[in-house]
Amino acid sequence: MISDLRLALRSLLSAPMLHDLRRALRSLRKTPGFTAIALLTLALGIGLNTSMFSVLNTLFLRTLPYADPDGLVRVYRTGLRGQTQLPHAPANFADLRAQSRSLTHLAALTVTRYNFAPPGQPALLLRGMNVTADFFPVLGISPALGRVFGAEEDQPGRDRVIVLSHSCWLTRFGADPAIVGRDLRLDGENVTVLGVMPPRFDDARLWGPVDAWRPMAFSAENLQNRGGNFLTVIGRRKPGVTLNAAQAELSAISARLAIAYPATNALTGINLMPLARSGEDPTIRTLTWFTLGLAGCVLLIACANLANLQFARNLLRARENAVRAALGATRLQLIRHSLAESLVLALCGGGLGLLLTLWTNDALGSRLQLNGRASLEIPPDFRVLGFAFALTAFTGLAFGLLPAWLAARVDVSDALKQGTRGGTGGRAQDGIRRTLIVAEFALALVLLSGAGFFIRGLERFATRDLGWRAEQALTASLNLPARKYGTDDAQRAFYDRLETRLGALPGVERVALATSLPFSGYTWSQRFVVEGRADPAPGAEPLRAVNVVSVGFFETLGLGLVEGRTFAPSDATNSDARTVINETMAKEYWPGESAVGKRIAHPSNRAAWQEIIGVVRDVRFATNVSEARPRLQTYRMITREPDSRVSIIVRSALPPEALADALRRAVAEIDPDLPVQDIRPALQTIESGLANFAALGALLAGFALLGLLLAALGIYGVIAGFVAQRTREIGVRLALGAQVRDVLRLVLRQGFTLALIGTGLGLFGVFAVGRLLASMLPALPAPEPATAASVIVLLLATALLACWLPARRASKVDPMVALRSE
Template structure:
């Protein structure tokens, strides 16, 4: 033990005597291990940890399906949910939750709360408990029972100061008194969505056609998902036969609960982990090259030690110890760096991660970092250690201390490491190029609406204060006029579902009594909406004051729906039915990419708000300058009409549009940043190798210059070596990139994985960096003094 400690002290002492080498190596290792540890800490918290529920392996998600639909809708109706539970022996518990908006009024300002409406047994199915009070009982779900609510843990802390005496108090929810019966425990998964403020028993929406529940079920002991799925298929077939109007083509698909919750995040997180893994490989190759150069510089030392009886094993042990000291020091710094990088990753990821707030550098993450350190030490030491087998140490001793930089073995090994760095860097740069190309093309897509200098906000009207359509319509009209009259506002309008906001209201379309077989998005619009967003009318007329509640039902359709329903004739004057109501088409509008530039234009049908008055509406204003500067005036106007109405989801349309592209932007920035780091490491590795070779060939260059060779020929020699190495690396990297690019296919918009522009640009960038990295060693070769070089030899 004492001997090992002595060798370790000597290793540290040797590294301290060469601080530049040591600091560069430690910083490089810290960057590589820090990036990998940070991404792994996110992967571990989000994907690898067991779900925080009782017996999580028995939890499954139930997704509603429809024949002909490429993806499950994900939602079920309450009656279907009850029938599935009753008719499936393999499921012992099943519950559902639907989110809605409610105004919560207590001692503070009105809160536009997100309410989770749950079916009986939902909390018991998932395994959630109350930290104060109780959860809803069966009696609380009866329509005649007094209204009760359960506070979300975050609401309890932020709104009520985590007071235990809040249980039993009365608040107002949508203008109705409700008793707080409990506080739900903290759920790090935030299922079914982040931001639920209160939980309430579901007492309505009992129609089979009202599909709005996200379902979760618990399997019986020793029952597999496949067995439970077979039982559910039998029940679904029976419901299709008994209720053809509502359940035709409907079914349910079971998925593992953890996959349903974390599934959308798997591919992006593993992409990040793969990219940081490539950076780690480049770092290992770079460190190996630095150690190779250091080994060559210590050729005389190794020769003397070999002459004194030191074997190759002892020399390799010293190299391994020095590498271990460097890697452990860099790893320790990398772990500290990883804590900051992980927080930054979670903060900047566009979609909040499930359990993102639990990301930390725990024991498992530290274990991963130590394992990476061990692998890095072995990989980085391998080639220098093998070089000791190739080196004839007694010959080195006779050489009088001359550097072995010109050794063919060491030159070949260093060149191979540089080629590997260039190849791996090529994979990252090509990936970044493809993602950047995809993002640029996405940014150029016209969404069909004007977004600059537009501010939007949503209002939800309590039914108790606004029980009739006329009451709601009166407020909407007054508010629209008051907003349009504000100084700095050019136009104002209102719509039930705002483009780019993610909301939708879709139903089947019927033409002449026959189903069209498509679902159309329905929107109710007020005066000024189309003008505010610059949505052009292509044919027919728009809505006017005469299209009120007493007038015949009229609608506008977008050009996509008009072409689908009436491909060879005009849509004007045709009849169309949706949500059980028939309308006359009076106009055709240009299409809007409602769900963002990456999604196709949906089929849309618009109705005047006077004929379809919703208890919620989103208002949009066009301003002369910064729209957020008018937010205080907008709030004042709303409160002058109703002081208990909070503004919901306030955002500019530019912000909403940017949000629809945030995933593509984040991936391009992440891979681009890592490719930049890879380029810097590869350039440093190439520069270091060439500088090492130029130093070792100083005598050769001196002789050549003494014999009449000019500096330009020597520069061409060094640059040619750099171009050759870079060319080999790029050839390998190109092959690797073509294979790896398939993994990016799901992340690309209107961009092929074989896009030639991305590949050519990447190859050009890498070759320019290679030439730039070689330029300084090349100039040094041209400035070699022949006399001095020969005198040193």
């Protein structure tokens, strides 16, 4: 068969093949019903797969829009506890930059927001990045207008400059060509626009949408800081230097720093990664591959269906093939002739599929989010076109080759004798057709269970007990500019006024402030040691998430108290710091005893013990699908540790969205230059955080329904063919006294047995897909047997219905007509 295939493929390129393609087109025109069903099936199968590949390509395969993107690297810090993607402290960054010889440039950056006050308009927030002067040379992109800042501007006092993104220039400044040199009011000071970056620099994959870049301008104090790790570091390898060589060099520098500064750098290292891979979310990547795999199941079911249709056509064409063989056609020529039809169908189906892809990409893109951007542009490129073409070729061969090969094995003398049905290899083909139906049902079950597990898991995840109440809560964020709120007292005073003002709003029941909201996770982690316990090795101390909150946080959030008490206003002035911890931490560190009264501290500041005054319920993060179990969570008072970035939580008896304007006005009354960002009901934030998963769930539901429909059509086609082939036999049975129910049973048994075998085999896939989902999304509740049972019942019921229709037709066979027709 292999040599046959090789020769068949060679002959595909020959001129007679073109002749065959023309004939195939003519033949397809003569059977519009078959052609329409086949094209629709192919367009859906190829289109959906290409669309899923487009998403994968957009998120993970497309090259970054920077100069020589292969040379770009992300430099991570590693930690003792297995962390491989940690940020850097400014002093360590400066040392790496000064000592590295394998990188041409090394740049540091932080993602931030700028308060922008356009003259005569309300203040608004710009999404920004503070970057070192090396940032632009690292990426190798020149500005479209003006210039970028250099080392001379990357210094305190000289850093009142800004570079705008193309989209910001378009949307905020109307693409004003005279923008360069203009002063903008940013965070309460004037900054000069130096340049505008080109549109391709707007790629949101690595850092989300960015409106502007400003110099990092490390202070002398900052450059001594080795304990505060907050910098993202990127670099460019020198030509000819491999990733491994650069890794080795930076690791050696890191090892020297660990010896020189053991208190902060012990047991840390360097992890170098290609920049393109560094922005990837492994959960999303695995989920995208998972979805592509399920889309592949749809395509395979479609191929099995089309192969079955081709087998049915072969039966009708057996005599034609016999005549062709009698006239001198070789087996290869017969294969080529049959295959031509499959290839024409696949090419047309592939073309339609590509059109479908453009539409589904738009529909899908509008429901997906990327790094805070509300929609995802999924452009088709040469990689997508190549995938579509390869898929088309695969599909054409997948459903066409076996039927073509079997059709060419015609027994001429049998087929040409008068009175014979002209069937060729009837038993073998029947066996293959049945096997294909079994495979279709196995694949359909995998598809249905995959979709069912994901959708049901997501539903249970979204409705689980969070430990706090998101209903009736409105949240928002503020960024207090350092120039105006540079001291702790200034920030405290602002908090007081804000809480008082918001608490007085009509309908507001409670108000709280916090540095993190319990949606995707608390953003700040710290190491800790427990008083009276043996110290872990330096760097190996456990990590706890820290949220700095106001007194009313727990009541406003509805976070239940388990033991002790929460903060009181008097705790702010107490000489000892107080902390509240979660249940998980209490059980892990003080099992069987009370945690209240115990003390913890940061390993580098053991003089500042924090006393545990209470234990609250675990907070489960509403949109974090990766965290299976709650981590250690601690709370500290915001009045003791004010922060410039603060979130507001307002609980009200009114619909939360009705309070948005009042909240904005209240903030403006305190400080008209301070923009309020992300004002949304908490439920809306959760819905938005789960939007990608919801879109994926809807997509998988679509795949599952399509797979189910195709499997039903497949079994219907085979059983209808079975009835047509055995009409005479059924007529004879009826003539001999068989009852309608006997005929129904005969036909239903044929189909249902195949569906049962397929479903039985598919159970292995159900198990595998359940395990896969559990490993990909550990926070999702485990797949339920009830879901598996439901999809099995659905699948078998559909099979029964699909078989019922031809069975009913068979039971209505008139014995006289059936016998005469033969």
